[in-house]
Amino acid sequence: MAAAKPWRAPPNPSLVNSITSLLQTLNPHNSNIISQPLNQFASHLNPNLVIQVIKSQKNPFHALFFFNWASNPQPNPNNYFHTRSCYVAITDILLSHSLFSMAFSLLHHSYGVSDFIIARFIKALGDRGDIRGAIHWFHYVKSFERGRCLSSYNSILGVLVRENRVDLTKAFYDQLVKEGVVIPDVYSYTTMIRGFCKMGMVVHARKVFDEMKCDPNLVTYNTVINAFCKKGDMESAKRILLD
Template sequence: MVGKFVKAHGDLGHLKWAVKLFHQVRERELGDCLFSYNALLGVLVKANMVSHAWGYFGHIVIKSRVVNPDVSTYTTMIKGLCKIGMIDDAEKLFDEMSCVKNLMTYNVIIDGFCKKGFVEKAQRVVNEMVGNEACLPDIVSYTTLMDGYCKKGEFEKAMRCFHEMVSRKNCEPNVLTYNVLINGLCSNGDVDEAKRMMSKMRLSGVRDNIATHTSLLKGYCIAGRSNEAIKHFKEMVNLGMSLDGKPYAVIINEYSKLGRPDEGVVLLKEMRGKGIKPSLASFNALLRSFIKLREFDKAILLLKQMPRMGCYPNFLSYSEVIIGFLEVKGRMQEVEMLVSEMIQNGHSLDTTLYSSLINAYCISGDISKAVWFFKEMIGERIVIRNDCFEVFVKEMCSRGLVLEVENLFNQMRENCLMSDVETYQSVLNECLCGNGDL
């Protein structure tokens, strides 16, 4: 009963109360608190506090031996270790279990191995299960293993696994199983084979879903069959499928690549009308496309519309537009407004943006602002790109600001971590020599 209260506190996010309640029970029950202990481990693992769970496991189970761990204890801890990528520790714990493993234990370690790309180890675990009549692999075991093979591009092994699964009793593939295979084929651009797999799926009485069709959309795009992807998407809409943001994101990204961002914006508005939140990646793809097409006004309009459409610009959003505008004469005022807005929204300039701004100000003849941004870079301990440094030095020298540029270089060398000082020094010396100062 107490274990349920510990879990309830954890589910509500009251982790301190969950821990406090566990310790109270531990003192009162004098070690007979296995269920409470397992509940606490589950709460900590779910909250991504795996190191804390590992600490409790080490102290209470290994060191103090307050409780004798059961299969649930081990499975929860193995799941947590897999969750944070500590697969070696998870494997060691799995091998050293002092109790009989159950199906969930096996499936947790199979999933952990596959997520780290150790599919052969996962296969060995499945083979071990096949030889264990008391705990045969189930649909989750096989589907996880197939997904691991597909992600490594080993589709033949995935299909071998599929055939082994269907040959077993009470292990019929479900929509997740078929989707794993269809997605694997589509990721390789083999969309025709994926469609045949979908037909097989339907003949088996398994109904396809949005994830199935989203994989097909990706497959068409990867295969360079954009028109078929767009056609398939429109068919999905016309059939009244309850779409989420993923199929929209695939087609918006494809419109962006095709240089048809206006059609992508139409889809964004359609999504808004249906209450579907667009992804940040979709906006950034469209911004990049507008900039590439030199449709700068459309890019800045979309950037300003983003918050109203439920998505705030990130660093990449601003960076794409700012760098695009820097290539156009007479737009520096808009650039300054964007930079100011970007900083106000909590984003910092990086090497590329600082360097590009300094370069643009030098080209436009506004050396005072170029110097201001150069000093800002030094203050942030960021080193200007070498090509932009050369433009800056030449512009400074052409204006007779030789001592000033030498001073700025020395400040940069003293305050910033420069891996190739000699290259920058060489650029400076060459410009000074050409200016007659050496």
């Protein structure tokens, strides 16, 4: 049995506010900016605090400045280091401000670029309606992960379904199934099913449902059943529950 993770109390809101107030007095664009004022908080550093401070910043450059300081605090009495969740937090805030190059550079030179992280790039570009950019990042991660990129597959499927690009969604889905490097999960199947259902292609949705190599979840069932009900095919909807 895996050892239980140590419990950490949530960060003190007043501490988060104090750090945020200090950051707001600093100009992160000043090349001569010094991080020494932050050293007073070094003994309080833990991943939960770092994540909450990052999420509290309205200015992404303040968040990045704090993150960079916490990467190598002086002193470092707790031997603090960033966890994956910390990298996710800083990546998300940079992407939410369309700072894609900055986020990539940070990850490339520190934590490393992974399928899980690039999936967030794909979603962020999809949120902006930049389908071409989302596909570019998908091909990038697929190349260096040698196809082992289920998170990015799922992300691009979600982006394309939201844009009603069902033909393109099916092309990516078919590629995922045919190559067999990674196995589709319930999210992969459900996203493809949702894409077909959005376009009224219920027969195609049912085919994907029948071919699932894992158990459907509640969302999967609801998606297919609702699609049949909208078509007035109550018999097929009932059959989904009985099969």
